[in-house]
Amino acid sequence: MFKFTWKEMDLSHKYDEVPSVSSDKEFTKHYHNFYEIFYFISGTAMYTVENEKRPLNPGDALIIKPYEFHNVEFLDTSPYERYVLKLPVGFMPQYLTDKLKERSSFFPRQQGALDIFKRLDRAAEMFTENDMFYYGGSLATQAAIYFCATGAQAEESTNLANTEIVQILDYINDNIEQAMTLSDIADAFHYSFDYLSRKFYQYMKTSIMKYVRTKRILVAHKMLLMGIKPTQVAEAMNFSDYSTFYRSYVSVMGKSPSEDPSVKSFTILKGD
Numbered sequence: 001m002f003k004f005t006w007k008e009m010d011l012s013h014k015y016d017e018v019p020s021v022s023s024d025k026e027f028t029k030h031y032h033n034f035y036e037i038f039y040f041i042s043g044t045a046m047y048t049v050e051n052e053k054r055p056l057n058p059g060d061a062l063i064i065k066p067y068e069f070h071n072v073e074f075l076d077t078s079p080y081e082r083y084v085l086k087l088p089v090g091f092m093p094q095y096l097t098d099k100l101k102e103r104s105s106f107f108p109r110q111q112g113a114l115d116i117f118k119r120l121d122r123a124a125e126m127f128t129e130n131d132m133f134y135y136g137g138s139l140a141t142q143a144a145i146y147f148c149a150t151g152a153q154a155e156e157s158t159n160l161a162n163t164e165i166v167q168i169l170d171y172i173n174d175n176i177e178q179a180m181t182l183s184d185i186a187d188a189f190h191y192s193f194d195y196l197s198r199k200f201y202q203y204m205k206t207s208i209m210k211y212v213r214t215k216r217i218l219v220a221h222k223m224l225l226m227g228i229k230p231t232q233v234a235e236a237m238n239f240s241d242y243s244t245f246y247r248s249y250v251s252v253m254g255k256s257p258s259e260d261p262s263v264k265s266f267t268i269l270k271g272d
Contacts, residue, residue: 002124004132008034010086011136013121019043019080029071029205031214033221035087035097036064037140039110039117043080046073046160049105051169053161054154059111061147063100067218069204069211070105083117085140089225092141099148107151116143164189165203168196172212176219179238182209217252220245230257 003012029048038047040056047056049070064070066089074080116139123135171188172180185208186196200208216237223233234245249257 002121004124004136006129006133008088009091009133009137010084011120011124011132011140012084013117013124014080014082014084016080018077019045019074029069031067031069031218032086033066033218034089035066035092035100035144036062037083037085037087037143038062038064039083039085039113039143041081041083042078043082044075044078045080046075047071047106048073048161051161051166052104052106052154052159054106054158055160057108059109059114061107061110061113061143061151062105063103063107063144063147064105065100067215067222068105069206071205083120085120085136085143087137087140091137092144096141096144096148100144103148104154106154107147108154110147110151112150113143113146116146162199162203164199168200168208172215176212176215177237179240180212185212213248214252217249220249220257221253224257233257 001013001015003014004010038061040058040060040062042058043056045056047054047062047070049062049064050068055075120136120139123132123139127135168185168189171185182193182196185191186193189196191199197208200211204211206214220233220237223236224230228236230245231242234242237245239245239248246256
């Protein structure tokens with residue numbers, strides 16, 4: 001087992017003798033602004049990524065894209081072993097990230113990639129920080145290329161996600177640039193407020209309007225990273241005024257739009 005963290009890259013081989021959702025934030029519903037490559041070794045886990053929920057078998061892999069809500073549930077207390085590789089946006093080549101946009105996050109039956117991950121174990125013992133950053137990042141990219149080239153699409157029949165929630169998530173994400181309310185969503189599906197709120201929380205482990213606000217700000221964050229001015233982002237995302245956008249941004253991102261390090265994800269690749 002190893003853990004390597006340097007320059008916004010985090011590579012690890014993890015093992016929990018008795019996994020517990022309550023003991024580790026990694027296991028609860030969350031999102032992040034980097035790519036996560038996950039390779040499952042052992043355990044009895046059910047993984048959810050946005051509108052997909054699938055049981056994992058040894059050798060299954062995931063590539064979780066930035067800003068996708070995800071979490072893991074355990075069916076029993078079997079030891080839980082996995083590789084978790086976190087890469088900053090901009091590290092993998094553009095053609096590869098374009099491919100990933102069109103793919104499910106799940107890549108089943110990737111046993112042939114195990115040797116790539118075992119090389120990370122050996123590298124962690126041998127290399128300096130600079131060497132491990134580029135060599136480990138290269139292996140992570142190789143794993144992503146391998147998954148895209150050899151991995152079949154995850155079978156639709158194994159998706160255990162609730163179909164109602166999938167439709168709601170699709171509606172939210174299709175209309176994310178609009179200032180939608182709970183009433184808008186409930187009316188679209190002819191649900192009562194109570195039913196919609198309860199159903200969404202049961203599956204997503206967060207309130208529906210918190211999910212909407214978070215996803216809207218994450219889209220805004222992407223626009224800022226493209227160099228679009230905060231005032232233009234607020235207008236494009238149909239916030240009622242800039243102060244409303246500002247407050248929402250700070251509540252989700254923990255800092256104001258003007259403090260957002262829009263180029264940091266790319267300067268690290270130059271060794272700055």
